[in-house]
Amino acid sequence: MASPSATIRPTRLSLAAVLALGAAAALYVALLPWHSADADAWFVPWTQIIIAEGPVHALAEPMRVTLEGTNGHANYNPPYLYLLILGSTAAGTLSPFAIVKLVSVAGALLCVACAYGLLRVFLSVEASLAGAAGLLLLPTLVLNAAAWGQVDSYWAALALLAVTAALRGQFALMMAAFGAALAFKAQAAFLGPFILYVVLANRAGWQTVLVCAAVYAGMLLPAWLAGRPALDLATIYLEQAQAYQWLSMNAPNPWAFIQYFHLMSLTTGLVVGFSLAAAAGLAIAGLAARVRLEGEGLLLLALVSAMAMPFLLPKMQDRYFFLADILSVVLALASRQRWAVGAAVLIQIGSLGAYGAHMIGFLHGRFIGGIAMGVAFAILVVQLRQAVGAARHAHVRTEAHCDGRRLP
Incomplete structure (x- = not known):
């Protein structure tokens, strides 16, 4: 049976992809100046500390920040801090605010790339490209990355990779991607019941769970080597869960x-x-x-x-x-x-x-x-x-x- 995209000409799909990319570029550029509470009170001060005191200090202990009555610290898991550290290499050219937004938009692009891989399980190359380009215009993706400056795109991208691997029967890759997603954000656990179903239904073997654990631990290793206590790293999500009542x-x-x-x-x-x-x-x-x-x-x-x-x-x-x-x-x-x-x-x-x-x-x-x-x-x-x-x-x-x- 032909794929659902078979009735749509490749040239039309390519044109749709180009138009979507153009519209997305204009929309993202327009929203980049938007200031959000998360960026101003948390992400930008973290980036400023990284630039001023260096990446090792930023990873070794929670970066305490006080802004207009807000007393908090970098209670995001280290992988996001790694991205801010990478972005801080452009500190001579970009402001901390611009670095935060750059990291977020890069996550949106990664998310769309992983969505393309998932679409390719079902659709042609042309249809998948058009669909992925269209996803760049998804309101919550645009707002999350370009306006809000959040980083949900990263864990979601890895979760999409895990789903793609499950559909292709690549169970070790599925667990590795799931472990990496969990290392970025605890919300990746929402996919947990699905992952457990795939392991049980395919008798993938519980050794695959070790792959997930190893990747998760590996994502935290640089912070531990920088001096962050293992107990602190292991309890970041517990601290987040207690933050709001x-x-x-x-x-x-x-x-x-x-x-x-x-x-x-x-x-x-x-x-x-x-x-x-x-x-x-x-x-x-x-x-x-x-x-x-x-x-x-x-x-x-x-x-x-x-x-x-x-x-x-x-x-x-x-x-x-x-x-x-x-x-x-x-x-x-x-x-x-x-x-x-x-x-x-x-x-x-x-x-x-x-x-x-x-x-x-x-x-x-x-x-x-x-x-x-x-x-x-x-x-x-x-x-x-x-x-x-x-x-x-x-x-x-x-x-x-x-x-x-x-x-x-």
């Missing part, structure tokens, strides 16, 4: 409503939310005992995993659906099914609403986003159930054919 931080999920209407205390919400997320994660991984998904079904499962965790967990932030934003567009481009396109649109609305709440104070955006995310999540769960049923039915028919039986 709210059920929702503008995340477009049910906890925005629960917090607004004071329906649960923080303690109760944590118990309920983590219980629901754990049950969902086990259900996703447990599908390995029932069916082995491939192709679009496996991609759908990755999206459900990336969607379920931030949707069900409390204490989530506005950016935490970033991987789902990108995977949903990839699935829509790969399948061209109406439900996939509809889900992708709803997920973009959901994340954009949350961004609006944080970036411009449009607080109703988180509630609009929560509703959009809820509808999208329901669509995806229904479609996953159908995909599992179809895969099981196909497996039964195959076994019957091999046994010489006849089925209707």
Whole structure:
């Protein structure tokens, strides 16, 4: 069967890619001067310390910063600091603010490159290039990198690489990419149920887990060699988890409503939310005992995993659906099914609403986003159930054919 892009001429796809790249370049340049609270209060001061005191000092201990009542330190995992150190080599030419933005935009390009690799599993070269170029215009990718100056693109890029490797049966690469993604941001764990499913369904062997652990540890090694205590490095994410004591931080999920209407205390919400997320994660991984998904079904499962965790967990932030934003567009481009396109649109609305709440104070955006995310999540769960049923039915028919039986 021809790929969905077979009906579109390569020349038109190439033209679409060129136009998308041109529009993206203009949009990113226009948004680069935008100052965000994260960049001004955290990333720029960290970069200034790196430039003033050198990379070894910056890695050896938390970089304490005090700005207008903000007393914090570099509680991001070291891989982001490595990028700022690399960017600081241009300190003679670029300002610390420009370095922060350069690092963020480079992450967006890396993310799009990894998305291209994932699209190539399903589409032609021309269609994949056009789709990847179009992703540069994805609102949350543009805002995250060019305006906000955040670095979610890096862990998301590595997560996309892990999904691509899973689809290609390259399980060692999958675990290496997943370990590297975890080293950048704890949010990469949202893909954990999917990774566990792939390992169980393919009997990939628990030795692959060692690959993940080794890569994660290797990503922290330079900071340890610079003098940062191993215990500090091992507990950075625990410290991050304790930083904010709210059920929702503008995340477009049910906890925005629960917090607004004071329906649960923080303690109760944590118990309920983590219980629901754990049950969902086990259900996703447990599908390995029932069916082995491939192709679009496996991609759908990755999206459900990336969607379920931030949707069900409390204490989530506005950016935490970033991987789902990108995977949903990839699935829509790969399948061209109406439900996939509809889900992708709803997920973009959901994340954009949350961004609006944080970036411009449009607080109703988180509630609009929560509703959009809820509808999208329901669509995806229904479609996953159908995909599992179809895969099981196909497996039964195959076994019957091999046994010489006849089925209707």
